[in-house]
Amino acid sequence: MTLFRYFAEMCEKIESIPGSLEMTDVVSGMLQEIEEDELPVVTNFVMGAVFPPWSTKLLGIGSRTLYTALAKSAGTSEKEIEDIIRKTGDIGETAVEALKQDSSTQLTFDSYIEEEKELTILEVYERLNHMANSSGKNSQATKVKNLQYLFNATSAVEARYLSRLVVEEMRIGVGEGIVRDAISRAFDVPVDMVERAFMLTNDLGIVAMAAKHGGKEEVAKLDLQLNRPIKMMLAQITPSVESAINDLGKIAVEWKFDGARVQIHKNGDKIRIFSRRLEDVTSSLPDIVAAVKDQVKSETVILDGEAVAVDENGRPRAFQDILKRFRRKYDVEIAVKSIPLTLNLFDILYLNGESLLDMSLRDRRELLTGCVDNDYRIHVDSQVITDDETEIQRIYEEALNAGHEGIMLKNPDAPYSPGKRGKNWLKKKPIMETLDLVVIGAEWGYGRRANLIGSYALAAFEPESGKFLPIGKVATGFTDEKLAELTDMFKDLIVMESGTQIEVRPEIVFEIAFEEIQKSSNYESGYALRFPRLVGVREDKSPEEAETLERISQIYKSQWE
Incomplete structure (x- = not known):
């Protein structure tokens, strides 16, 4: 059985790599090293997901639950956790710093943890799966206790990636494209075969298992299956x-x-x-x-x-x-x-x-x-x-x-x-296409709107890396009633606050109207929106269905044709 420490060390290595080709090599090597029954777990974990895209399971861990578990594990207060995250701007680094503190008040979910025992990848998955299956009035307490157990059994590097994983934001630059190519490279299966199998199963873990078990022949057998939805054309x-x-x-x-x-x-x-x-x-x-x-x-x-x-x-x-x-x-x-x-x-x-x-x-x-x-x-x-x-x-x-x-x-x-x-x-359609963009951050309002989120940072999607690249902010198109509704929607997605600035998990898609797309060095995408305004919330769309950088570039060029 492979230790979770090995997975975390691979993530640390990947995070330090600037190029996608070298990232693919490292992910490929990891897929070759681990056991076959660990493949479905690791292929999701490395992309920052616990369950495959078609699964109905939700981990349901918000920032407050995570802060509570970290505070209990570190023997400190939730306020201290919040202070650390304001300083670090990253939940992974916050976990590392908080758990470094030597406290005699640390608690564990079980009465003790064996000194020599280390968590395996599958043990982490089973704990997370148990959390996803918990329901009822005691579900949050169950999640806190299980997270507490995991944090108290991890090293610093494990805590960094475990904390990111439970909020499903790994931040190491690995998306579906890199995992697809890594499976192809690890098990000598053509990329187009891996891609097709993924489209048919909507599960790279299943594809990886088939590739490791029987190569091209097993991958070719993968097909549609009732009650396992596939991505729509x-x-x-x-x-x-x-x-x-x-x-x-x-x-x-x-x-x-x-x-x-x-x-x-x-x-x-x-x-x-x-x-x-x-x-x-x-x-x-x-x-x-x-x-x-x-x-x-x-x-x-x-x-x-x-x-x-x-x-x-x-x-x-x-x-x-x-x-x-x-x-x-x-x-x-x-x-x-x-x-x-x-x-x-x-x-x-x-x-x-x-x-x-x-x-x-x-x-x-x-x-x-x-x-x-x-x-x-x-x-x-x-x-x-x-x-x-x-x-x-x-x-x-x-x-x-x-x-x-x-x-x-x-x-x-x-x-x-x-x-x-x-x-x-x-x-x-009769009007210019609006843009579906992911909300990655926000800012508290001021004056009478001080308790409401008043503006939202928007991003396009880069499929190969799985990254969301900033393209601008929207602060118009809102009534007070709409701002209250959106504030309530985003409050459990907050990852970090610093003054009035908020970082949120990229889960909500806004439909945005705009006057023009402009080149800009102010945003990582290289583009900015002129006069953006909110049309609506696309709750039917996943973040991965947001506009891609390629699409933004096409629209920009078409403006001058």
């Missing part, structure tokens, strides 16, 4: 219908609904619904579950579609109304009546035991229409295949007049590419 914006026709020729034209993306897994009468962020939202959407049970005829199927909240006239309601449905935990039936949903299906990924991802959209569409009986609750979206610009423009105007966002323009011969954003799916 994405679209990029097209400047015009004419441009889309030049790119694709004949186009499958569909409405772009003003709703929330869902992935539906049906196994007999058992239905599970996942949001765009791959969160299980089944319990919040009993009306959609009932519609799928009644109207989808296939025994096993995975469907892709859009849930739309509709008013009494059948027109789409505000996006925030849809989010109310997705977030609802109690009095769900009341929400069903007050905010009814319709389900618009536009793709099928799996049918009766067979993956359909490699089929063309044209063929998938035929199978989709064959297994759904349309009614007022659920229907297959209408689609027209044409290269007639006038016809496409007519459909576009029709969608806008119905209250929706625009149209989707798809390559009818393309396969389904999970998690990919490319020219096989294009979207056409």
Whole structure:
């Protein structure tokens, strides 16, 4: 069994490396060294996650819980922990400094810790898993006690990376791209095979295990699996219908609904619904579950579609109304009546035991229409295949007049590419694309808003490193009511405060409107937004779905074309 100390020392080494190629070499070596059953854990840990992306488990450890555990472990006060983090600006360094203090009042979760005993990687994982499974009124006390045990059994280097891990922010520059390449290098499996297997499983740990166990042959066997959601295929914006026709020729034209993306897994009468962020939202959407049970005829199927909240006239309601449905935990039936949903299906990924991802959209569409009986609750979206610009423009105007966002323009011969954003799916909307950016920091207001967070630091995503690169701040577009709501949303995500400045875990995505993107040396991204303003909170999107630096660069260049 591999010690957690080894993992922490590898993280320390990786953090000191400036280049991604050398990082990949170190991660590759680590994957070769550890045991096979440790691979799923380490592939997530090194990216700053405890569980794979498809998992419904949440560690649920906020800064307050972590401060309490550190204070108890160090025999000091929570105020002292807060003072240290203001000085260090990093929870890892805070843990190191706090636990260096020699205190006779240190406590442990168990009555003692054997002097020679050191934590293994799997022991750390089991403790964290236990915390994620704890619930009820004593759950926070359980988490504090388990964290206390872990901190009292760790060395300084282990404490640094353990504390970062429990808030799921490792900060060593390792993202999915580096882990993907490391698996390829460690087990001699082509990168494109690793990438495809990851897209099919949404779990690099499973891919690593297969690669170590049986190389290319085992990786090639990995496929879609019911109740394990995969990343959804994405679209990029097209400047015009004419441009889309030049790119694709004949186009499958569909409405772009003003709703929330869902992935539906049906196994007999058992239905599970996942949001765009791959969160299980089944319990919040009993009306959609009932519609799928009644109207989808296939025994096993995975469907892709859009849930739309509709008013009494059948027109789409505000996006925030849809989010109310997705977030609802109690009095769900009341929400069903007050905010009814319709389900618009536009793709099928799996049918009766067979993956359909490699089929063309044209063929998938035929199978989709064959297994759904349309009614007022659920229907297959209408689609027209044409290269007639006038016809496409007519459909576009029709969608806008119905209250929706625009149209989707798809390559009818393309396969389904999970998690990919490319020219096989294009979207056409009437206004300039807004940006989805991750909040990485904030600042307390002043005067009558002193108890509210008044501005937010925004960042774009760099997929290879997993880093969020600052691109500006937004402080307009807020009412006092909205600021209070956002302050409540962010209070458990605060990592560090220094004066009025706040650092938060990168979990919330803002939709931001702007006048222009400018070059700037003030931000690590190299860009800045002119006159940014908040449009809304994209609770349906994960931080990894935020705009990439490449996308920001493309928009910047397009401004001058």
